[in-house]
Amino acid sequence: MTTTIPAPVAGADILLRDLTDAQFRELYDCDRFTATVLSNRLSYSVQHVVTGLLHRAFSPIIALSYDFAACICAPPEQDYTMSAVTSGLSVFLGTMSDGVRVAVEEYGPERLVPGDLLICNDVYRMGNHPNDVCFIRPVFHDEKIAGFMVLRAHQLDIGGDVPGGFSGTKRNVYENGLVISPRLLYHAGEPVRETFSMIFDNVRMSELLLPDFKTIQGCCTLGEQLIHETIERYGIEAYLGSLRYACDASAESMRHAIASIPDGDYEGAGSVDADGVDADEEYVIKVALRKRGTKVEVDFSGSSRQARTSINAGALDAKSAIGVGLKMLLAPGSDFTSGTFRDIDLVIPPGTITSALPPDGAIFCYWEIEAVIFTVLLRALEPVLGANAIGGDFGSTNVHNANGVGPDGTPWFCSAMAGGENGPWGASQVGDGDSCSCNYLLNIMSPSTESLEVDFPLRIMRREYIPDTAGAGLNRGGAAIARDIQYTQAAQHQTMPLRFRRPSGIGVHGGHDGALGGVWIFGQDGAPTSGTGILVDSDDSVYTDSVAVAGTLNPQTQVPDVDGSYFYFGQTPIWTTKPGATWRYLTNGGGGWGDPLERDPERVKLDVRDGYVTIAGAERDFGVVITGDPHFDPEGLHVDVEATRQRRTTAKKPG
Template sequence: MTKQTNHKNSDELNAVELEIARNRLASIAEEVGTALIRTSYSPNIKDRRDCSAGIYAPDGELLAQAEHIPLHLGLMPTVIRNALAEYGAENLRPGDVLMTNNPYLGGPHLPDICVITPVFRGEELVAVVANIAHHVDVGGMTPGSMAGHSQEIFQEGVRIPTMRLYAEGELQREVLALLMMNIRTADKTRGDLMAQVAANRLGERRLLELLDEWGTDGYARAGRSLISYAERRTRAAIAELPDGAGTFTDYLEHNGVEEEKIPITATVTVDGEELHIDLTETADQVAGAVNCSFAVSEACVAYVIKTLTDPTLPSNAGLMAPITVKTRPGSLVHVQFPGAVAHGNIQTSQRIVDAIYGAFEKFTDGVVPAASSGSMSMVTVGGVDPRDGTYYSYVETYGGGQGAAASGPGASATHTHMTNTRNTPCEVIEREYPLRVDAYEIARGTGGEGRHRGGDALLRRLTLTRGQAAVVAGTSRVTTAPWGLDGGHDGAPARVLRRGADGVEEERASMSHFTLGEGDSVSIQTAGGGGYGSAGN
C-alpha cells in the first residue's frame, strides 16, 4: 500500500527559511570540499578531485552535500551512520576525529578513507562533518591498492576499523605510524589524510558560527525541515513517473581473475509516490575484486532517481525515504567478508545503473538514455622510481562516451553516472611520475549511430620512461558494447593494449595486470556511448 504523503507540519521552516538553510549548509559542505582539494598532496585529490564532503545530524542523518562524486555522496550516509553506531556516539568527546575505510560498513573500497569529525557545542554533540578521499596507496598486493585479481580483502590493503585519529584534540601518533608503515606512498597519504582533518576543522568552525546564529534547537529544526522537504519533493517526482514494473539483466564480463559473464538483475516497481528496486536476483559474489557493498547499490539508486526525474532534488536523508532497495547478502551487489571489493565501484556500480535504467525502460517512454561507456576505467601505474628510490603511484579514472537520449546526443570523453572526477593534466603526470603521455585524445567514430549519436570514447597511452612498474588496467565493455535504444546502434567496445618498447602490441582483457619496463606502454580506449533512435527518423 502506498504511504501517505509526508505533509509539511507547523514545526517546519517556511519556504524562504528553507532556501536559506539549504544554501547555508550546502555552502559549508562545498567549502570543506574546496579546502580539502586545495591542501591535499596527491594529484588524485588536488587535480582530479576524487573526494566528497557532507554535513550530518548527530545521529548520522545526511543534511547537505557538496556537488562532488555521485558514488561517494550516495554511500557516505550509510558509512557515517554505521561508523557512529559502531563507535558509539556516547563515546565521542570534543576534539575527537574518527576514520574508517571498512567496506563492510558500507564504504566503497579501501583507498577511500572517510574522516568523521563530531561537532560539539559545549558538551553536547550537535552535528557531524565528514569527507571521503581516494588515497593513492593503502598497501596491498599492487601499488595503488587497486588489484583487480585480489580474492580477499586482506590482499587489498590496510582495513581501518572505526577508530580515533585524534583523541580530544591529540593526534594518535602510534595509530598514524602503524598506518603509514603499511603504505608505499606514506608521504602523500599522510599529507592527504591531514588535509582531510583540516578541511573538517574548517567545516566545524563554520557550523559553530551557524549554531551561534540559530542555536542548537534552530539547527535541529532546520535539519528536520530540510529532510521533510526533500522527501516531499522526491515523492512528487516519483509520482510523475508512470506506475509499472520492469526487470532487466545486464552483465559484467570479467570478475577480476578471469573472464566470466556475471548477471546483474534489477526489478523496478513504481507505485504512486514510492519506488521499489530489487537486486536480489543478481549473481553471487565472485572470486575477484568486482564485488561491491550494499551502500554502493543504494548510491546507484539515489543517482538514477535524480537523473530520471529531477536533478535538483535535495541530496539529504529525505531523498531515499520513499525508496526501498532490496539486496541479497553474499551477492555481487552486497558483498560479505572477506570478499574483495577494489573494483566494485569502478565497474559494478556502473553496471548496476545500466540494469536499473534497463528496467525503467520496460515501462517508460523516452525517459531512459542509451548506455554509456559502462566503467570508470581505472589505470594505476606504480613502483620505485630509480632516480631517487622512492615509491610512486599514478591513479586515474578515464572518461568515455555518454549514451544518447531522446533529447539529444551524448557527450564525448566524459565521466558518466557514478563518477565525476576531473582528469590529471598531462603536465602533472610527467612532472610527478616516470611516465610520458603519448596520446590523450577523443576516439572519433566510437559513439553509436542513431537519430542522436552516442558520445565518442577516450584514448590515453602512457609510456614508462625509467625503471619497472606494475600496472592494473581495469575497464569494461571490451567483449560487450554499450547498448543503443529505440533503434540506435551500440557504442564501440573498449580496448586495453600493452605495447612493448619494440612496438609489438598485445590486446589485454578488460581487467588486466602486468609489468612495464623502460619504453613499454599501456593504453586504454574506453567504450563509446550507445545511440538513440533510428538514424532515418
C-alpha cells in the first residue's frame, strides 16, 4: 500500500514542497533533508552495482553494450514499488516492479531467507524477452524483508533454435528459448546446483554465463550491503519513508506535466513492416490518449493481432514504452520510479502485437514494438506539443545476429552489435537531430569498432553519414548512417529490420520526414579479404550486383525508393555467407523540425561543407543556392544570396 499526500486543500493538490514539516514527517517518518539524501543515496547504490557489473562482465553484450539495469524495490507492504533505478536500459523500466511482484508472490515471500537470489525470465510473467533474466535479492532487516535489490541483465544465450536468440522468425515459445519460472539460483548464499544444471543443460556458451552469474551474485550482494548501511545509519523508518517519498515525488512531477496538456482525445498509429512468415501483413499499432485533468488513459484497442513470429511485445513492454515515452516528452527532469505511472491508466486488450499470449505469440523483438509506440506518441501529441514536438528517430535498430565456427572448431556468435543498431534522432526546437545514437527508448551503448574486431571474425569497413537523408527543416534531422561489416569467416545470419515500409523519422512542426534506408549483402558467395575490402560508391550502380535483404527499393537498381517495391527481411530466414561477404546497413534518416525554407542559409552551407547535404539537396530541400566545390575546397563554398531569395520566393508560392 502506497502512502499519498494529504487531501486537496481549497480544491488544489498540496505540493510536496508545501507540506509543513509535521505533515512531511507524518508521511515519510523523516525530515525533508533526510528523505532527499536517502533517495539520492539509493540511486547511487544501484548505479554502483551496475558499474561493478559493467567492468566485471564476461558476455560482450553486457560488457560492450550496457544491456542491463538495476533497481531497488520496496517490500511487499509497499507493493514492491520501484523507488530507485539506474540510467541503464530504458525499456526495462516499466517491467521491473511488476516482474518482481509476480516472481516473489509466486515463489512465496515467506520462503525467502537472507542470501537468496531468486531468478525468472518468463516474458509473460516479467516482460521483455527470454534472454533478459531478472535476478532478485531480498534484503532483510530484523528477520523481515525491507526491500529487494534487483538486477536485470541480458544473457548471451538462453537456448532456442537460434544462437543468441535474435531472430524475428521464431514461431512459438518452444523455439524462443528456455523459460525459467521463479526459482532460486542461490540459497542462503550457496549456489543451487539443480538450477545451474537446468540452465546450462539448455543454453549455449555456458562458459561465459557461469562467470556472469557469479558476478551478478556478487553485485547483488554489494547492493544488499549498501542498503544495510543506509538502514543502519538512518534507521528503518526513514529508509522505508524515503522509498515512499521517491515514488510520490515522481508521481507529482508526472501529474503536473499531464495537467499541462489540454483536456481532449488524441490518436496516433504506426506500423511494423511484417512478421517472419511473409510480407503480406503489415502490423498496425493504434493508440488513443484520453486526457482529463491530471490523468490520462492510453488505449491500445484496434491494434493488430499478435504476430505469427517473435516480433511481438508483451503488455508490460507496452507499459514501459508509454511510461518512458510520456516522461521524455512531458517531464524529463524528474527521476523515474513506479510513481511515474500513478496517473496513467492503460487499456491493452490481450492477444495483440503489444500484448501477445503463449504459446504462439512468441515475444522477442519487444523493443521494436516499443519504438513504434513512441513514434505513435509523437504523432498523437504533436498538435498539443506544438513547438515542443520532436521529430522521429531512425526507428528499427536493425539488429543483426551472426554465428559460425572458427578454424579451430570454436563456435562464435555476435548478437545485436554489428548491424544497424545506431542511427539518427529527429530535430527539435533546440537544434538539429543527433546523427549517431540508439533509438529514443533504448539508452544502450554502441560497442567500439576495435572491441568488435578483436572479439569476432569481422571488420567494420565503413560507418559514415549519408548526405540528403536527414529530414529537412528549420532544424534538420540527423543523417542516416551507412555501416559496412565484412565477415572474414563463413557465417550464418539473421536480421530484423522492421521499419522500412514507411518513414520512422517523421517530420514535425512543418519539418520533412527522413529518408528510408535498407539492408544489402555484397559478395555473399565470398570476396577477397585482403587489401582494403572497401566498397566504393562512385554511384548507385554498386547496388545492382548486391543481394537486397530489406527495404523499399527500386526493383532494378535496388537503391532506396519510396515508390519502389518492399523487400522482405524474412524472405530468407537464415542468410549464409562465405568469407569476405559484406553486409551494409543504411538506417532511416531523422525527422526535421520547422519549415526548411526558414533555415539560415549559412547553416545550410555548413551542412554542405560537412557532408550532411549536397549542393543539389540544398537547393531542392532548403531553397538555398550554393556555389563551390565541397570536396576539394570546402571552405570556399558561397551562398548565392539573390538566387536563394528567388528560389525560396518561388517555393513559397501556392501551388
